[in-house]
Amino acid sequence: MTLKNSLTYFALILVCTLLPLVSGEYYVNLGSQIMIAAVFAASLNLLVGYGGLTSLGHATFLGLAAYVSAWLYLNMGMGHAYSAPVALGLTTLVGALFGWISLRASGLSFLMLTLALSQIVWGVGYRWVSLTNGDNGLSGLTRPMPFGWDLENSTNFYWFTLIVTIACLFFIGKIVNSPFGASLKGTRDQDKRMSALGYDVWKIRWITFVMSSFFGAISGLLYVYFNKYIHPSVISITSSAEALLCVIAGGSGTLAGPIIGSILIVLLKNYVSGFVERWNMLLGVIFVFIVIFMPAGLVPGIVQLKTRLLGDKK
Amino acid sequence: MNYALEVKDLQKSFGGVAVTQNVSLQVMPGERRLIIGPNGAGKTTLFAQITGDIKPDSGSITLFGKEMTSQPIHARAHLGMSRTYQIITLFPKDTLAHNVVLALLGVSQRKKQIFSSMKLTDQMYDQALEILDHVGLKNQAYRKVTEISYGEQRRVEIAIALAQNPQVLLLDEPLAGLSKNERVMVADLINSISKEKAIVMIEHDMETALAFAEKILVLQYGKVIVDGDRDTVINDPKVQEVYLGH
Numbered sequence: 001m002t003l004k005n006s007l008t009y010f011a012l013i014l015v016c017t018l019l020p021l022v023s024g025e026y027y028v029n030l031g032s033q034i035m036i037a038a039v040f041a042a043s044l045n046l047l048v049g050y051g052g053l054t055s056l057g058h059a060t061f062l063g064l065a066a067y068v069s070a071w072l073y074l075n076m077g078m079g080h081a082y083s084a085p086v087a088l089g090l091t092t093l094v095g096a097l098f099g100w101i102s103l104r105a106s107g108l109s110f111l112m113l114t115l116a117l118s119q120i121v122w123g124v125g126y127r128w129v130s131l132t133n134g135d136n137g138l139s140g141l142t143r144p145m146p147f148g149w150d151l152e153n154s155t156n157f158y159w160f161t162l163i164v165t166i167a168c169l170f171f172i173g174k175i176v177n178s179p180f181g182a183s184l185k186g187t188r189d190q191d192k193r194m195s196a197l198g199y200d201v202w203k204i205r206w207i208t209f210v211m212s213s214f215f216g217a218i219s220g221l222l223y224v225y226f227n228k229y230i231h232p233s234v235i236s237i238t239s240s241a242e243a244l245l246c247v248i249a250g251g252s253g254t255l256a257g258p259i260i261g262s263i264l265i266v267l268l269k270n271y272v273s274g275f276v277e278r279w280n281m282l283l284g285v286i287f288v289f290i291v292i293f294m295p296a297g298l299v300p301g302i303v304q305l306k307t308r309l310l311g312d313k314k
Numbered sequence: 315m316n317y318a319l320e321v322k323d324l325q326k327s328f329g330g331v332a333v334t335q336n337v338s339l340q341v342m343p344g345e346r347r348l349i350i351g352p353n354g355a356g357k358t359t360l361f362a363q364i365t366g367d368i369k370p371d372s373g374s375i376t377l378f379g380k381e382m383t384s385q386p387i388h389a390r391a392h393l394g395m396s397r398t399y400q401i402i403t404l405f406p407k408d409t410l411a412h413n414v415v416l417a418l419l420g421v422s423q424r425k426k427q428i429f430s431s432m433k434l435t436d437q438m439y440d441q442a443l444e445i446l447d448h449v450g451l452k453n454q455a456y457r458k459v460t461e462i463s464y465g466e467q468r469r470v471e472i473a474i475a476l477a478q479n480p481q482v483l484l485l486d487e488p489l490a491g492l493s494k495n496e497r498v499m500v501a502d503l504i505n506s507i508s509k510e511k512a513i514v515m516i517e518h519d520m521e522t523a524l525a526f527a528e529k530i531l532v533l534q535y536g537k538v539i540v541d542g543d544r545d546t547v548i549n550d551p552k553v554q555e556v557y558l559g560h
Binding site for chain 1: 365366367386387388391392396397399403404405406407408412415416417419420421424425426427428429430431432474478
């Protein structure tokens with residue numbers, strides 16, 4: 001990492017850390033939601049952007065971790081310190097199983113399998129009322145208190161989410177810049193060639209699927225801690241599609257893309273919807289604009305634009 | 315005898331069409347073997363079965379005595395086999411150096427490392443530069459594949475295959491689509507490959523191919539019509555009739 005990059009990251013983290021001190025609770029909560037969406041989108045980006053595997057069922061992992069954590073708290077009286085690792089472990093295990101099933105196929109068939117599997121989980125969430133409380137969802141939850149730090153306070157929760165988000169993005173960054181990450185990107189670009197070069201393409205994809213479900217589960221825990229409520233709609237195709245939109249709009253296969261995409265979608269969903277009734281229509285217009293003028297997404301598009309205007313300094 | 319590559323009674327049909335019929339082939343370590351035949355003779359299909367891209371209906375393939383007929387494609391690379399493609403198959407968005415690094419990484423345990431960094435200062439990039447130097451492309455190492463000519467891309471294909479340090483190298487029409495000068499350059503490059511490595515090559519450029527070959531296998535309609543040393547095959551009346559047009 002260059003000094004310039006390090007300073008940029010440090011400045012960004014500093015701005016994000018200080019943000020709650022100069023803004024009201026509404027914006028602090030908005031910031032927390034953006035970060036949760038960013039972790040979720042970044043976890044999906046591992047599959048879509050770096051693995052070339054477009055999934056339409058990623059909300060399963062967010063929803064499942066949230067449900068397991070909430071259920072254990074409400075029905076077993078389990079504290080967050082125990083329920084969180086159980087939720088993460090179980091969701092990752094389901095990710096391993098779903099990955100094993102989905103990766104029997106590729107391309108459109110892979111997408112359909114991920115959608116089908118997520119619809120099963122969504123169906124369980126809606127219909128198995130004795131387990132999930134059906135359409136009423138699970139409520140009456142509390143936020144954890146790590147080392148006595150009260151996360152019921154919005155600002156504290158924001159900082160907690162910021163720490164988790166930075167950690168997740170750091171590890172995702174490490175993964176994609178590692179030899180394994182190079183292998184993963186190779187399977188995205190030339191899977192046949194990668195096999196001939198000695199790579200077990202299926203195993204690389206499966207490991208990525210499992211890691212992606214793990215990070216998706218982390219976003220699920222943050223989601224349920226933030227909302228203190230979980231409803232089956234969180235596992236729906238709409239949630240999965242929203243995450244996919246964050247990745248594509250921001251720029252798949254880039255670390256910053258899902259963050260920018262999440263800022264865009266969450267702001268539109270929460271902020272603009274207060275002024276514009278049909279915010280979905282506005283989202284559609286923006287998405288069409290991005291696809292036409294920056295087909296690779298906002299981040300690569302802006303980089304290209306900068307290069308065109310200022311020239312390549314390399 | 316311990317052959318580098320041995321193919322025994324290989325058979326493959328697509329529907330009712332037999333594309334490989336009882337094909338057998340033995341390649342000694344370090345041997346230069348040419349596979350020729352008219353278009354549609356089943357040469358590339360035979361390659362695809364040897365590399366594992368296509369599963370044969372019956373028959374066996376062994377590499378240095380190790381059975382690999384049912385081995386997955388990636389396992390064959392670890393047994394010492396590498397290949398080039400008739401249609402260039404590179405990583406177009408990446409640099410030449412990164413293309414070669416991916417080949418080096420493929421046969422290394424390092425590819426499993428999840429939390430270590432892959433930097434340009436990495437030792438593997440130094441190795442990649444050495445290999446690119448061997449194929450005459452060191453000065454273009456940090457250009458993207460899309461920025462170099464077709465002939466240079468052919469040389470990158472060979473660089474990638476060599477980076478795997480194979481014992482058996484399969485070259486599928488390495489001279490296809492090249493200009494006369496480029497053909498000479500690539501042919502020289504192939505001739506410079508260490509004699510420790512066995513090379514099996516499919517090629518239509520007869521002048522270059524015959525100069526390269528020690529032994530030749532001729533296929534027609536998926537069948538071996540002649541298999542032997544260069545002079546025997548060239549003088550065989552069936553070959554002259556079917557392939558050389560005499």
